Amino acid sequence: MSTFDRAAELPHDLTDDLVDGLGVVRATPLGGGDTASAFRLETARGTLFAKTMADPPAGMMAVEVAGLHALREHVPEFLGVPEVVRWTERGIVQEWIEEAPDRRPPGTEEQCGRGLAALHRARGTAFGGLDPDLPGRIGSFEVDLSPTQDWAAFLLDRRIRPLLRDAVRSGRIAAHAEDLLEELAPRAEELAGPQEPPTLVHGDLWAGNRLVDVRGRNWLIDPSAYWGHREVDIAMMLLFGGFGADCLAAYDAEHPLAPGWQERVPWYQLPPLLVHAVRFGGGYGDAAVRALLRLRG
Incomplete structure (x- = not known):
């Protein structure tokens, strides 16, 4: 079991079956989604990303996970697709991508x-x-x-x-x-x-x-x-x-x-x-x- 105090530290969107055992010490809400909630998770294994939905259509998360797995299998090494760490019917935890500032490198x-x-x-x-x-x-x-x-x-x-x-x-x-x-x-x-x-x-x-x-x-x-x-x-x-x-x-x-x-x-x-x-x-x-x-x- 993880050691955080759920009531004090984590939003209820981040259910036990999604985050338990990851050693989450902080969850920072992120903006940008129109149908889902997103969080930056600081965990025992480093920074992770979580996306949750309160009442998603049946199978929606499974379909997205299958898509991530398929893309990871077929993209070349220099094109990234985030690794899925854990998922449930209501959420996905995946590796964190540290985005570049507005100016992108040449090429x-x-x-x-x-x-x-x-x-x-x-x-x-x-x-x-x-x-x-x-x-x-x-x-x-x-x-x-x-x-x-x-x-x-x-x-x-x-x-x-x-x-x-x-x-x-x-x-x-x-x-x-x-x-x-x-x-x-x-x-x-x-x-x-x-x-x-x-x-x-x-x-x-x-x-x-x-x-x-x-x-x-x-x-x-x-x-x-x-x-x-x-x-x-x-x-x-x-x-x-x-x-x-x-x-x-x-x-x-x-x-x-x-x-x-x-x-x-x-x-x-x-x-x-x-x-x-x-x-x-x-x-x-x-x-x-x-x-x-x-x-x-």
Whole structure:
């Protein structure tokens, strides 16, 4: 048993099954999460990071842990993925990453691009989830991750259509967006791009899920990983910014993207835009409509 006084020293989010035995002497709350609580833990084994949720959807933590394990298995040595120290259905403890100040060392962007190119060479046998015994989830959203060989249909029927339907039903996007999508549906194979084998994707690769440590090493965190198409990650990287031109140039030099990938970006950005529309409202629904209009031409 650990020796701390729980009532005096630790938030109740940090339950015994998550932290007992780690020798936690201090837990400092961290900001930044919109659905979870985060903590810096000072422990007998050094500094660790903990993320907790009071009532997460079933299997959500297990899916994230599986994603972290898969990424660690397939990234090159110079691209980091945090080690999972312990996890429960309500939380994860993992190694601490000491982030760099705002100024990043030269070459950081190129290293990031090269590392992602190496990750995207990992091959699966089918598009879908990492483990058939885990529930189908992308973050908190329930999705169908059963194996399939048809990527274009996977993207249209398991991602874009259901999310757009949810956005319309919740009033987050104009109803005519469904008509726009049905105009585009016959072009689903074209919009998904040339066929590629299933690739391990991070699944939520915005700038906040890529860290750079004090030594200039890039790290990938908080994955929603599955076997998909690498343009999923590329489009997400471009949606909110935060990745330099040198990153994409290095990626394309190592693992060239298929011709026309820039024109496909709006199609691949629809799922994250619709997720954000459902969750946050604001201008995300309008942005999704603009993407549909661009694709319609």
